[in-house]
Amino acid sequence: MTVTKREWRTLIAQKKKTYTSAQLTQWSSSLLSKLEDHPVFCQAKIVLMYYALPDEVQTQAFVERWSKSKNIILPVVQGNDLELRFYEGKDSLKKGAYGIEEPNGRRLTNYNDIELAIIPGVSFDREGNRLGRGKGYYDRLLPQLSAYKIGICFQFQVAPLLPTEPFDILMDEVWTENGCISKTQYSQ
Secondary structure: OOOOHHHHHHHHHHHHOOOOHHHHHHHHHHHHHHHOOOHHHHHOOEEEOOOOOOOOOOOHHHHHHHOOOOEEEEEEEEOOEEEEEEOOOHHHEEEOHHHOEEEOOOEOOOHHHOOEEEEEOOEEEOOOOEEOOOOOHHHHHHHHOOOEEEEEOOHHHEEOOOOOOOOOOOOOEEEEOOEEOOOOOOOO
């Protein structure tokens, strides 16, 4: 039986409710501490991240810590698209669309400057396919990026194989709190 994108989103939403925020925070910390040792992350000077919603991999402390030595870029919802802006500290954030904290720093105009993009998702599979929340923001952004793309989620969000569309962009790698789980791992 094939599960639709909508059904998979519903299933993941139900699973998320079975875990405490403390558990999600612990897994987030484990995942991001492993990612800090990734060669692409270590070398990157400009990293696209996201400021997490409560049910996503918690990136806030990671963004704050690494913004002192790297240029961290965060998305801002502008209509149907994501605009990318430099993170300039917690004081530069304001509540934006969907209650997400968004930066009001200067705008990044050359997307080719981004060396690494760390991308959220409702679910990923081991092939690097991504399932978003269904609004298409990242579907419109990802084709504009030449950066190395790492999708991050919790292990319980990993699907056997996600349904895909022709416009879906594969991640170069997918990471959970258990480390890299995709077949398309980085190699030098």
